Amino acid sequence: MSPVTHSDRRAPAGSGISQPPQAAGIKLATATLASLLALLGSTPVLAQASTPAESAMVRLIRGLIDSGALARDVGEALLAQAQTEAIAAQQAQRQASTASAPQASTRAQAGDVRVPYVPQTVRDQIRDEIKGEVMAQARAEGWAAPNETPEWTKRIRVEGDLRVRNESRLFSGSNSNIQTDWAKLNDDGPYDVNPNTSLSLPPLMNTRKDRDNLFRIRARLGIFAELSERTLAGVRIATGSDDSPVSTTQTLGGGLGKKEIWLDQAWLSHRPVDWLTLVGGRFGNPFFSTDTLFSGDLNFDGIAAKFDKTLAANKDVELFGTVGVIPLEYSSDSFPSTSQDKGKSENKWLFGVQMGAAWKVNADNQLRGALAYYNFSNITGKVSDPCALYAGADHCSSDWSRPAFMQKGNTLMLLRDIALDPTDPANTPMPQYVGLASKFRLLDLNFRWDTKAVGNTSLRVDANYIRNLAYDEDGMWRRARGGIVNNFGGSGGTSQADFESGANAYMLQATYGTASPSNRGDWNVLAGYKYIEPDALPDGYNDSSFHLGGTNARGYYLGGSYAIDKNAWFTGRWISSKEIYGPPLSIDLLQLEFNARL
Structure with a gap:
């Protein structure tokens, strides 16, 4: 240390109370996965209402769970919500399609829903971007990798x-x-x-x-x-x-x-x-x-x-x-120690x-x-x-x-x-x-x-x-x-x-x-x-x-x-x-x- 030393100390600014990391992660992942589900649910064929659970999104979530990228309890919660929202989305699309296009040139069978075509390359790009956002949030909050260093450290x-x-x-x-x-x-x-x-x-x-x-x-x-x-x-x-x-x-x-x-x-x-x-x-x-x-x-x-x-x-x-x-x-509180009369502070x-x-x-x-x-x-x-x-x-x-x-x-x-x-x-x-x-x-x-x-x-x-x-x-x-x-x-x-x-x-x-x-x-x-x-x-x-x-x-x-x-x-x-x-x-x-x- 040189003969001259100066003090220059700072403390950080800003404050707030955050949600628990796991809850925040579920909220973000749910929102982003739901968006992806709505997009990936659009296929070039007539989807059957009876088979929505095996969509690309469901398979993606299961893949994340199996690879360890998502904790099992978090993944299962996301999986259940994605399946529920997919069913609800298909029902809404079916009703809208029936009401707006009853005279379609292609005859639809009962329960079929006609949706617009989304190219595979677009779907892959959307999937990768949303997956990256979800995983980045998961790593930042520590809920995607349970064995990672605790957040407080x-x-x-x-x-x-x-x-x-x-x-x-x-x-x-x-x-x-x-x-x-x-x-x-x-x-x-x-x-x-x-x-x-x-x-x-x-x-x-x-x-x-x-x-x-x-x-x-x-x-x-x-x-x-x-x-x-x-x-x-x-x-x-x-x-x-x-x-x-x-x-x-x-x-x-x-x-x-x-x-x-x-x-x-x-x-x-x-x-x-x-x-x-x-x-x-x-x-x-x-x-x-x-x-x-x-x-x-x-x-x-x-x-x-x-x-x-x-x-x-x-x-x-x-x-x-x-x-x-x-x-x-x-x-000293007791000064002088040998006297009954103590001095003032x-x-x-x-x-x-x-x-x-x-x-x-x-x-x-x-x-x-x-x-x-x-x-x-x-x-x-x-x-x-x-x-x-x-x-x-x-x-x-x-x-x-x-x-x-x-x-x-x-x-x-x-x-x-x-x-x-x-x-x-x-x-x-x-x-x-x-x-x-x-x-x-x-x-x-x-x-x-x-x-x-x-x-x-x-x-x-x-x-x-x-x-x-x-x-x-x-x-x-x-x-x-x-x-x-x-x-x-x-x-x-x-x-x-x-x-x-x-x-x-x-x-x-x-x-x-x-x-x-x-x-x-x-x-x-x-x-x-x-x-x-x-x-x-x-x-x-x-x-x-x-x-x-x-x-x-x-x-x-x-x-x-x-x-x-x-x-x-x-x-x-x-x-x-x-x-x-x-x-x-x-x-x-x-x-x-x-x-x-x-």
Whole structure:
């Protein structure tokens, strides 16, 4: 998967309730066979009313039954109806002939009916055409071949992909080696920040020692069902070393132990009208976006509504949009577990709305652009009420506000207001969690241009700009009450004067060749640049490869792919990045992959 991934998902339109296949088949076959009977009943001789049952139609039906083309119960029902209608038709013809031509030149015997002559070639042609129509309908509805695959299996499809990757992570020897791993601190914490009582360092990231030749895999398998013409359902499982939302990649090794499988998607979608699709559950990214903001492996929980409408005045212009309500985290019902007084429900949300348009300028040029607004509600950290941990308390009121998942880069703050032991204030343990200091309300602009370049080869240009409209440095410091713990300059100071952050991010990428190789010989090469300031966006949801995930990063990447077979291709990628602010952290990645798609 390239460093830029976009979402473009659709659900089918139309709906209705159909008759049971066998009943529908009988109805069609009866109508068509009756028509054929009326034609084939016309012979060049005087037919006797006493022998209609052995007509060509009756013999045809019996032949279909004997050959297995018609189920016996269906065939016998058709046979009985054909014989009955043939008798009725002959009686009607006899009466009409007697009334209209009593003085015919050829004397008719009692019970004879005179009918017009139909050549044998015409009768054969009519028979073959109607037989073909009946059999086509029978095969489509499954009633002519009882042992054929059941109809419901035709509404289910299986999709999946597999990737084998060799990855090397290369760190500069001049990187700072005192980079705190804040995500691990929260997971393993709380961590005592009082140097008088804490005898160990906080968890630290590896920043200098390379990690060569990591073999990693990603496998995803989904089952998708068309419940009706308007309703779909899907379930997908995937690998993953942990429950990280931004990666389904599994690192191999581990003593050759078995690997874990996770529920990656589970959703239902319905299209009430042709231009609107509703989806709920756990589903793929419904927004048109890049992995600067949302990782290509990221799935969304909640509900979303997507619309797409081609303009009546210009069929080359399509409007589209998405509205999403995404629950990010619910506080525990039993928090705090050791207190009779439980905390109120605290829910974290993502509310997103996007509007965009796609324009087919001509055969060689297509444009696509979108403007989105994302409000990450209630994800900011909060300083707790004073909590007397020295007196036996095991929690503070704002412990719930630490992020469920984060990578690195965002400005962080201490969450606990810990009361000092009046008998020994200097040696009061101060176990802390950290939370996000900034609020996040994002403006997201996306643009794509597909065109033809040298040699009529495809060229795609993607651009993305993100601005955190809620970024407020003074507000962050007030909210944290001075407890900011990262994103300081190289002077070593920790005051607001030493603080460095920002609210902007942008990306530019060009892909030359087939954007998504699928046929043998397809290829592409790409190049791109990213710049992500520390508080431009939440660091927990973007691409986990560039700078090993998160924000406060800038750098370039190069790559290419070549398909060696249908749905099988090799990819190589080089990513080089470094920090924007703060202590030096330069990271290079080399990824070599073999990909396959079901």
